[in-house]
Amino acid sequence: MISMEKTFHSPRPLAQVFSYLADLTNFELWDPGVHEVISLSPGPPVTGSRYMVMLAMGPRKVPVDYTLIKVDPAGTIVAKGSGANFTLLDHITLSGTSSGTTITWRLELTLASPSLEPLMRPFMHFTGSRGISGLKRTLGAIRPAPSKPSLPSILGDLMLLPGALSFTKMGFLQARRNFTALDTSMDGKTVVITGATSGLGRSAAASLAALGATLVIIGRDPEKGAQTVANLTQETGNSQIRFVTADLTSVAQTVSVARTLRQELPRVDVLINNAGALFNERKVTHEGYERSFALLLLSPFALTTELLPSLKASPRARIINVTSGGMYTQPIRLDDLQYERGRYDGPKAYARAKRGLLMITETLAALEPGITCNAMHPGWANTPGVALSLPKFYGIMAPLLRTPAMGADTIVWLAASPQAREVSGKLWLDRTPHITAIFPRTQHTARQREQLWTVLQSELSRF
Secondary structure, X not given: OEEXXXXXXXXXXXXXXXXXXXXXXXXXXXXXXXXXXXXXXOOOOOOOOEEEEEEEEOOEEEEEEEEEEEEEOOOEEEEEEEOOOEEEEEEEEEEEEOOEEEEEEEEEEEEOOHHHHHHHHHHHHHHHHHHHHHHHHHOOOOOOOOOOOOHHHHHHHHOOHHHHHHOOHHHHHHHHHHOOOOOOOOOOOEEEEEOOOOHXXXXXXXXXXXXXXXXXXXXXXXXXXXXXXXXXXXXXOOOOEEEEEOOOOOHHHHHHHHHHHHHHOOOOOEEEEOOOOOXXXXXXXXXXXXXXXXXXXXXXXXHHHHHHHHHHOOOOOEEEEEOOHHHHHOOOOOOOOOOOOOOOOHHHHHHHHHHHXXXXXXXXXXXXXXXXXXXXXXXOEOOHHHHHHOHHHHHHHHHHOEOHHHXXXXXXXXXXXXXXHHOOOOEEEOOEEXXXXXXXXXXXXXXXXXXXXXXXXXXXXXX
16 A cells, blocks of 8 residues: 655635535546546535546546545545555545644555555655645635736737637646635525526536525526426535526517516526527527527627616626637627628627627626626537537547536636626636737727617617
């Protein structure tokens, strides 16, 4: 057997540290040696909960079946991992102090072939030390959220190739080295989210439900909605989840569901406008709107403005608009918002609408200083929508695409983090604000924001 033991101090209270460490899905956020963790047991972590942990051994991914052997909120977590030719035992002891929590982590590795121990001992200590460094960073002092793009991120975006690479899985893995633990509680918070039956929205909804939020999911398919609610309830143990049916390509249905929710929910703490689709053929809705304009811009504008009274009733509500990195390629076309001129291009229509969504985010942040309003883009994520709408892109980029959880991480952080509440009107990628335009021709102005707002208000006045 090879063993290693480390002790360090976190300024966070014991209850927060325990909650974070007991959930083994957080392994991948702090341990560089962990590629991915999949929870195999529903509900919050308890003794007997199982996880599939994929260790990163260079290019190889090694599966390890982990089970929580002991979960004691007083300060003990024991987990056992079984691989093909080895077992791992993690024993974590927590002790509360006046300044935070002392953490002692003991790791034991038992090999099927003891003769390999001399070879594995240096490797284990190397990877274990990296894990401890990640844990110290994750559970270290809580830092304020950055209020503006950093010079490295600006240069990376402007140089195009570094910016594009940051959209990939590798970009996320690099960025998360600076993440701190999201160990807050959403108990008592009401979150309204659109498009949460699959992809990014589904992942964000699962994370927020696990944090204790009361969730209201808006979508068009009641059967998928009911199944999503049932699955999320089983996975997270949160019974405060419901589905509301509305086709968000219809402004009338969007307005109707928003007004109903405004009556039912005197207070909304978080609104996440996530629903989206890329249409490769130009069609108009029965209300006369091009579908990208309706779904991606006018509908979230309608939902947001109709729910403003409930959002203002929250001490510090948050609005999160999910945009797209494709937005960087297109300017707003105020003279052709519905793509009536020239040959229709689905990705361009999508990108233009998403730029418009960013613009209304900035306008809302200025008009409603009591509400934190931000936009984010998830990078390139492996979702059903990408596979269906962009098959060539998907075929080439699939190995580099982020998991839905990676893409949704910043949605959850913007919704739940106490630090994110203090910064408004920004575009975020991987918990970091970024510039909103790369090419001069795509940069929008304050005057254009005002004009777009006026146009959308005019359209909404029809309903």
